[in-house]
Amino acid sequence: MLRVIRNRLLQAIPTLLVVATLTFLLIQLVPGNPANFMLGPGATLAQVHYIDKQLGLNLPIYTQYWNWLSGVLGGHLGTSYVGHTSVGVTLDHAVPATMSLAVLATVFALVVGFTGGIIAALRGGIVDRLIRFTASLGLGVPNFWLAVLLVYVFAVKLALLPATGYTSFTQSPKAWILGLILPVLALTVNNTAQIMFQARNSVLEVLSRDFVRTLQATGLSRRRIILRHIVRNAAIPVITVAGFVFVVTLGGVVVIELIFNILGIGQVFLTAVNEHDVPTVQGAILYFTLAVVLVNLGVDLIVAWIDPRTRVR
Amino acid sequence: MTSGREMATPEILSIDTETVTANPDAPALRRALTAAAKHPSVVAAALWLLLVGLASVFSSQLAPYDPLAQNVMDSYALPSLHHLLGTDQLGRDLLSRLIFGGRGILLGCCETVAIALTIGVPLGLVAGYRGGWIDSVLAFVVNVLFSIPGFVLLIAVAFITADSLPAIMGALGVLASATILRLVRSSALAVRSQGFVDYARIAGVPLPLLLTRHILRNTLGTLVVQVFYLFSLAFVIAASLSFLALGFNPATPSWGQMVFDATQNIYLHSWLMVPVGVILTATVLAFQTIGNVIRESLPQANRDSLLAGKSGPIAVAEPWDQAARLERSGRGSAPAPAVPEISDDVLLRVDGLCVSFPRQDGSRYNVVDGVDLTVRRGEMLGVVGESGSGKTMSALALLDLVPRPGVISARRFEVAGHNVLTLQPKERARLRGRVVSYVSQEPMVALDPCFTIGATLSEPLRVIRGLGRKAAHAEALDLLRRVGIARPEMVARSYPHQLSGGMAQRVAIALALVSQPELLIADEPTTALDVTIQAEILDLLRELQSDTGMTVVLVTHDLGVVADACSHVAVMYAGQIVEYGAASDILTKPSHPYTTSLMAAVPTAGAQGGRLQTITGSVPSPQSWPVGCRFANRCPVAIDECSAAPVSLQVEEARARRCIREPTVARLARDVAHVVRSPE
Numbered sequence: 001m002l003r004v005i006r007n008r009l010l011q012a013i014p015t016l017l018v019v020a021t022l023t024f025l026l027i028q029l030v031p032g033n034p035a036n037f038m039l040g041p042g043a044t045l046a047q048v049h050y051i052d053k054q055l056g057l058n059l060p061i062y063t064q065y066w067n068w069l070s071g072v073l074g075g076h077l078g079t080s081y082v083g084h085t086s087v088g089v090t091l092d093h094a095v096p097a098t099m100s101l102a103v104l105a106t107v108f109a110l111v112v113g114f115t116g117g118i119i120a121a122l123r124g125g126i127v128d129r130l131i132r133f134t135a136s137l138g139l140g141v142p143n144f145w146l147a148v149l150l151v152y153v154f155a156v157k158l159a160l161l162p163a164t165g166y167t168s169f170t171q172s173p174k175a176w177i178l179g180l181i182l183p184v185l186a187l188t189v190n191n192t193a194q195i196m197f198q199a200r201n202s203v204l205e206v207l208s209r210d211f212v213r214t215l216q217a218t219g220l221s222r223r224r225i226i227l228r229h230i231v232r233n234a235a236i237p238v239i240t241v242a243g244f245v246f247v248v249t250l251g252g253v254v255v256i257e258l259i260f261n262i263l264g265i266g267q268v269f270l271t272a273v274n275e276h277d278v279p280t281v282q283g284a285i286l287y288f289t290l291a292v293v294l295v296n297l298g299v300d301l302i303v304a305w306i307d308p309r310t311r312v313r
Numbered sequence: 314m315t316s317g318r319e320m321a322t323p324e325i326l327s328i329d330t331e332t333v334t335a336n337p338d339a340p341a342l343r344r345a346l347t348a349a350a351k352h353p354s355v356v357a358a359a360l361w362l363l364l365v366g367l368a369s370v371f372s373s374q375l376a377p378y379d380p381l382a383q384n385v386m387d388s389y390a391l392p393s394l395h396h397l398l399g400t401d402q403l404g405r406d407l408l409s410r411l412i413f414g415g416r417g418i419l420l421g422c423c424e425t426v427a428i429a430l431t432i433g434v435p436l437g438l439v440a441g442y443r444g445g446w447i448d449s450v451l452a453f454v455v456n457v458l459f460s461i462p463g464f465v466l467l468i469a470v471a472f473i474t475a476d477s478l479p480a481i482m483g484a485l486g487v488l489a490s491a492t493i494l495r496l497v498r499s500s501a502l503a504v505r506s507q508g509f510v511d512y513a514r515i516a517g518v519p520l521p522l523l524l525t526r527h528i529l530r531n532t533l534g535t536l537v538v539q540v541f542y543l544f545s546l547a548f549v550i551a552a553s554l555s556f557l558a559l560g561f562n563p564a565t566p567s568w569g570q571m572v573f574d575a576t577q578n579i580y581l582h583s584w585l586m587v588p589v590g591v592i593l594t595a596t597v598l599a600f601q602t603i604g605n606v607i608r609e610s611l612p613q614a615n616r617d618s619l620l621a622g623k624s625g626p627i628a629v630a631e632p633w634d635q636a637a638r639l640e641r642s643g644r645g646s647a648p649a650p651a652v653p654e655i656s657d658d659v660l661l662r663v664d665g666l667c668v669s670f671p672r673q674d675g676s677r678y679n680v681v682d683g684v685d686l687t688v689r690r691g692e693m694l695g696v697v698g699e700s701g702s703g704k705t706m707s708a709l710a711l712l713d714l715v716p717r718p719g720v721i722s723a724r725r726f727e728v729a730g731h732n733v734l735t736l737q738p739k740e741r742a743r744l745r746g747r748v749v750s751y752v753s754q755e756p757m758v759a760l761d762p763c764f765t766i767g768a769t770l771s772e773p774l775r776v777i778r779g780l781g782r783k784a785a786h787a788e789a790l791d792l793l794r795r796v797g798i799a800r801p802e803m804v805a806r807s808y809p810h811q812l813s814g815g816m817a818q819r820v821a822i823a824l825a826l827v828s829q830p831e832l833l834i835a836d837e838p839t840t841a842l843d844v845t846i847q848a849e850i851l852d853l854l855r856e857l858q859s860d861t862g863m864t865v866v867l868v869t870h871d872l873g874v875v876a877d878a879c880s881h882v883a884v885m886y887a888g889q890i891v892e893y894g895a896a897s898d899i900l901t902k903p904s905h906p907y908t909t910s911l912m913a914a915v916p917t918a919g920a921q922g923g924r925l926q927t928i929t930g931s932v933p934s935p936q937s938w939p940v941g942c943r944f945a946n947r948c949p950v951a952i953d954e955c956s957a958a959p960v961s962l963q964v965e966e967a968r969a970r971r972c973i974r975e976p977t978v979a980r981l982a983r984d985v986a987h988v989v990r991s992p993e
Contacts, residue, residue, distance in 0.1 A: 015460050022457075026466075029473045041752060089394075122620075136605075140598035142549055144556045144569075145590045148576045152583055190549075197605065207618040210758040213714055214821065216621060218773040219746020219828050225620070228772075229761050251464020259576070269465065270557070275471045285469060288462035299570050308808040309762055 004304045004311050012297050019289045020072060024065055027282055037276040038081055055081070060173030072286065078279035082272075089282040090268060094151035095287070096167045098264035100176070101253050102291070104184045106246045115236055116192070117199020118231060121207065131196065143252050147186035147259045154182060165259040183260045187252050191245040198241040202234035209233070236307045243299035247292050323920045324845035332398075341612045342534050345454025349603075349610040358599035365596055369416040378384045378406035380413040380566045389582045401574055407588055410566040413591070417567050418551040421482035421560075425547040426540060433493025434536075435962040438524045440494065441501025451494065464550060471559040478551075478560040485550060489543055496539055500532035505780055525885050534611040541604030543599050550931035552593055568593055617716040621742070660832055660864045661711070665724035668706045668715050672936070677720070680935045681706045685962070688832070688881075693858055693865040695879035695896060697872060698910065701932035703888040708834050708868045714753055729831050746777060750830035754837040756817035760809040766793070766820050767805030773827045792823040797853055815846035822853065833857075836868045872911055872912045876900055887943035894968035904968070904976035906948045943970070950974055 033052035052058045056067060071078060077087040120131040155163035161182055167175035206212070207230065215225045254266035255284060261267075265284050272280035304311050349355055368375055377397070385403035387857045392399045398407040440451040466488070467481050474480040502939060504510055504527065513523050529536075555561040555569025563570065568589055575585035586659070668681040681703040688694050698704045710721045713733070726733040729748050733741060745751075753759045760769055770789035774780045780788060786805075793801035796819040797969040818838060825833055835854060839847035855878050858865050868877060875882050875896055882899050884907060892905040901908045930947045940943065941956035950953065955973060 011456070012664065016458055018457050022461075023469075026469060026473065051487070051733070072531060134597055135592070136601065139545075139601050140594040140596075141590075142552055142572070142593045144553060145572050145586070145593060147580055148572065148586060149590070152579050156580060201608075204618070207620050209844075210619070210753055210755060210762045212619040213709075214751065214753055214759045214824065215761065216619075216714055216742075217712055217745055217749075218824055219743070219750075219777050220773055221776075222742065224776065226320065229763070230620070232763050233761065247459075247462060248464075250462050251467075251550070251553075254464060257558065258557070263393030269468070269716055273468055276472075281469065281472065285462070285465055288465045292462050293460045307763060309810050 001117075001305065001311070005301060008297055008300045008304075012293050016293050018170055019293070020069070021065075023285045023289070024068055028061065030276070030278070034081055034276055034278055049228065051197055068282070076251055076275050077283040077286070080260055080277050080280050081270075082277045082280075090280065091265060091283050094265045094268045096168060097262050098250075098253055098257070098266060099291075100169070100180055100260070101158045101183055101187060101256065101264065102246060102249045105187035105191060105249050105252075106179060106187045106242060108184060109195050110238075110242050113192040113195030113299055114199045114235070116196045117201075117238070118203050118226075118234070119278050120196070120200045121203035121220060122226065128200075132200070135193040135196040138189045139197075141189060143186050143190055144255045144259060147183065149184055150182045151259070166262040166264070180196060183256045183262065186259075187249055187256050190252075191249060192255055193283075195238060195241060199234060199238045202237045203230060206230050206233045232306060236303055239299055239302050239306070242257075243295055246295045250288055250291060320850065325519060332721055342530075343971045345534060345610040345612055346537070346607065346680075349607045352606045352610075352980060353604045354602050356646045356987045358602040361595055361599045361605075365592070366419065368412045369419050372413045372416060372902055376406075376412045377685070378409040379878055380405060380409040381564070381966045382406070383670065384551070389578070389585075401571075401585060402578055402582070405566075407571075407585070410571060411568070411592060412736045414566040414568045414571055414589075415831060417478060417565070418548060418563055418569070421551045422544050422547040423883060424479060424482045425486040425489060425541050426927035428483055429489040429493050429543060430540070432487065432490035434529070435824040436490075438501050438528060441498035442505055442524060442528065444502075444505075451498070451631055455491045458488055461488060464553070465489050467550065467554065468557075468559060471554070476560050478554075481554060481560045482547065483552065484822070489546070492543070493536070493539060496535060497529075497532055500535070501528045504528045504531050529900055530730050538604045538608045538611070541600050541607070542569060545600035545604070548597055548600065554578060594828055617718055619714070621714055621717075658689045658691075659687055660690045660692075660729055661686065661866075662727045663711070663723050663724060664726075665722075666707060666710055666726065668703070668710050669719055669720050669722070670935075681710060682721075682935075684885070684888075684940070686883065686890075688864055688866060690864055690978025691858070691862050692881055693855070693867060693879045695875035695882040696866060697875055698885035698959050699869065699870060699911075699932050701887075702885040702934075703936070704868045704870075704885045705836055707864065708751075708836050709887070711832075711834055711866065712745055712749055714745070714751070741786060746828035746830060748824040748830055749834060752818070752821050752825045752833065752835040752838045755841045757809070757812075757841070759821045760824070761822055762809050762819060764808070765805065766807055766809070766812070769820075769826060770805070770827060771807075773824075777828050789823075791825055793820070794856070795826070796820070796821075796823045797849075814842050814952065815849060818842060818846075818850050819853065822850075823859070828855070830863070831865065834866045834868070837870070838867070839874065840870070847874075854856075854878065862891060872900070887938055889943065889971060890962065890969070891964075891971045898968060902976075905970045905972045906950050906974070907944045910947075910949070 034055065035048045035057065038051060039047055056064060059067070068078070073089065077091070079085065080087055080090065083090075116135065144149050151163045153163045162175075162179050163182075165179055167179050169176040181229060184293070212225065212230065216222075217231055237238040254270060256262070257264045257266040258270060265287055268280060269284035269288075271277075272284060332642060350359075361934065382405060384400070386404065387396075387400055388402050388404040390396050390400040390404070394405050396408065398411065400406055401410070407825050416588060436451055447518065466966070469482055470481050470484045476658045496576050501524070505871075510523065510527055513527055518526075551560075552569040552572075555567040556571070556573050558570065561567045571589040572586070572593070575583075575589065578585055594789075614853045663684065663686045666681060666684040666686070667679050669677040684703075684707050686707075696704045696707065706715060706719070709715045710723075711728075713721065715721055723734065728744060731744060731748070733744070736744075760766070764772075767789055768788060770792060771782070771785040772783035774788050775782065778785075778788075793804055798804050798816070798819055804812070804816065804820065807821075812820065822838075838854065839850050842850060851874060854865060854867070857863060867874065869875060871881040879896045882892075882894065882896045883890050884899070884905065886907050892899060892908045900912070901906060903912055933939065933943060933946075939956060941958055942948070942951070942960045944954040945951040952974070960971050960973055
């Protein structure tokens with residue numbers, strides 16, 4: 001298992017490097033000069049040159065790349081073009097909100113979706129159809145639409161929960177969780193449905209495997225076989241899908257943060273995009289990528305832990 | 314049927330690896346797609362998509378108003394005859410805006426899917442088929458694509474390209490091609506190792522043709538499913554972008570933008586949310602539904618659950634099938650049961666055992682049809698027959714483990730003093746392992762792949778026999794030693810996939826012995842093994858049996874195995890026992906033409922150079938069993954009378970046979986048997 005962890009870590013590093021480089025190159029494709037954007041249309045050539053020099057934009061691209069990469073490796077993501085604050089600091093402030101959203105949404109989806117899928121597969125009949133119908137609806141509802149509906153019902157009409165904002169956990173755990181209920185719900189409904197379908201299919205597939213019969217023949221109870229063997233085997237593809245779902249959730253976060261006015265990485269990113277704040281855009285993409293790579297790594301390790309056959313490489 | 318029985322590919326490449334390893338033939342795929350296309354929810358979904366598509370193409374002709382025409386005097390109108398869905402904050406007609414608002418999103422989806430397929434399919438084929446460095450490079454590329462936070466990247470692309478929708482959706486297509494690539498790659502990999510591809514290559518089929526014709530066809534079903542999922546994903550993303558006003562011109566209506574408008578007015582004019590919400594939800598639902606239904610109709614998706622229900626198949630005294638019931642009452646005149654009355658040394662006694670399955674119309678048909686068996690303690694009974702004879706189902710019925718929706722029934726069913734018919738499902742389940750145990754046909758899939766052998770053996774030792782952790786481990790090692798494993802510690806630490814077939818079967822036998830059963834049911838325990846290993850496993854069973862005095866029911870299609878190991882034999886054909894008796898007796902003097910033909914089909918070293926005889930035709934399917942003798946149409950000595958009425962099991966001393974011809978005539982079957990070769 002230690003060997004597996006080491007191998008996966010070694011695989012993750014080049015991936016992260018390649019993605020970081022791609023991000024850098026991508027941003028170079030932005031038409032126009034950031035200096036022009038910052039100074040507005042009335043800028044003189046001298047002003048533009050001055051800004052260019054200040055930002056290092058007059059250097060050859062590989063020098064810029066090297067400066068940026070060495071900065072990133074040293075933990076310096078640069079200074080925002082707009083607020084002239086450290087990009088790293090801004091993003092670090094935004095991380096807890098975004099992670100709270102994405103992690104809670106994924107965990108909820110995993111717990112509820114997996115349970116629902118197991119029940120649907122084992123019970124069959126009307127229960128199965130009911131769960132699948134509900135999940136289908138959940139799959140169809142766009143999260144941004146659902147978010148608005150939830151705000152309308154629970155914040156406006158019933159006035160039970162706050163409509164917007166984020167309180168950090170350290171400030172008030174209660175306000176933290178209350179503020180997260182609606183955005184997490186809006187984010188998680190699609191995910192839950194997706195995991196539910198995957199879980200149902202995996203359980204059905206596992207149920208048809210010969211070892212289920214063998215285990216029953218040894219005299220183990222149905223309950224035990226389900227909980228210890230069927231769920232474990234079915235979890236392998238479910239965990240993989242949960243990883244995908246997490247990545248999709250990170251995208252949803254951008255929209256949901258906007259609707260609920262939560263200052264997370266998504267908001268920082270969107271604002272930076274609108275303001276052509278290149279270092280912040282790059283930094284935010286890097287943070288998102290890091291999250292994805294870490295989750296993929298986690299998924300790989302969990303799968304390797306559950307399924308010994310995947311430990312070969 | 315046996316998909317996924319091969320060892321799983323070492324790395325999990327795709328969620329669907331499991332399903333693509335199957336090799337469904339093209340007609341089966343076509344059948345599945347046709348069946349899916351007729352499914353009511355698919356018809357509804359397809360009609361909806363057609364409607365939405367047509368509305369987007371012919372929006373100018375269909376829309377009652379100009380979607381941009383403002384009329385501030387008539388803003389926030391609720392649905393009326395004038396404005397069927399009402400108007401928005403600027404008095405623009407909502408219906409017209411909806412009709413125009415899907416065009417960009419749907420076109421974008423098509424672009425994404427087209428690009429994903431164009432990139433993913435060819436590269437996936439090449440990666441899977443060629444392997445080597447191309448595969449490694451592509452695997453890395455796929456890894457990178459999977460590590461990119463998709464939506465965030467799309468926003469960045471919007472930023473770079475100044476909101477170009479084609480560029481954004483194209484980028485999504487590139488990202489999504491990774492999924493397609495993985496899928497196609499794993500199926501190409503699975504197909505590559507199959508014989509027909511080698512054959513086609515040797516036959517000189519050009520590579521591109523080979524790849525598309527033979528490999529792509531095998532993955533087509535899963536690919537179609539994936540395309541619908543991709544459509545749905547692209548749709549949601551495009552709508553989200555339009556909600557964020559990215560990639561969509563604010564001047565032209567689009568569905569996401571309409572949701573945004575609605576959010577601005579949610580407090581006072583919540584109706585605005587409704588029409589666009591319905592459209593978005595219904596469209597995603599349509600894509601997903603079609604994908605799901607096709608996925609479920611694919612041949613590899615329909616496999617039966619092997620887990621007995623909570624209530625389990627219920628054993629009732631009377632058989633289900635009316636026809637079968639009549640037949641058995643016709644048999645009422647038959648003399649005493651096949652074997653002597655029950656006594657202390659009888660371990661298993663079943664009379665009139667039936668296993669039935671439901672037909673489409675709800676009526677039931679039997680696959681095991683009135684089997685009577687009596688097994689004494691310490692006996693080794695061979696149950697012999699071709700595939701389709703019902704021998705495996707009979708064996709599973711003895712364990713109360715018939716796959717759902719099968720139902721067991723019997724007139725009498727007693728094991729080790731327990732009257733199974735009066736037991737509650739839970740009590741019946743308690744007999745498994747402790748009284749009756751089971752060894753299956755395919756050892757490689759009979760063990761849970763997630764647990765070490767030691768853990769697998771220890772679990773029932775601890776749960777059922779109540780041993781402590783250490784004692785269970787010691788006992789597990791002891792069991793491994795008893796089944797002839799030389800290095801039990803090492804095997805106990807191994808996982809099933811690390812064992813050879815023969816080794817795995819020894820472990821499976823050890824597992825069957827865990828709870829010290831009185832009766833071991835072995836279902837073709839040697840069929841999946843090499844010939845040399847077969848003999849070893851058979852020796853092991855015989856040894857265990859003579860050591861422990863355990864009773865064994867050995868299901869096999871191999872008369873050689875019976876001759877080697879069994880004291881008694883029951884020959885089954887089309888759900889019935891056709892001949893029963895002591896093995897030595899039956900094998901030297903078979904008296905049923907079917908037994909005779911089976912024996913003639915056994916290749917023997919001493920045979921005098923003739924051609925190997927096979928029985929022509931095949932076992933009739935349970936749904937089309939004839940009224941009379943079920944073997945009559947394949948029997949070389951059948952006469953008209955044979956097919957006229959049900960034939961009962963006649964008992965003579967310690968033997969029984971189901972045939973109206975004289976034993977001497979029946980024995981002739983061997984000499985007149987057709988010498989036509991046919992597979993099985």
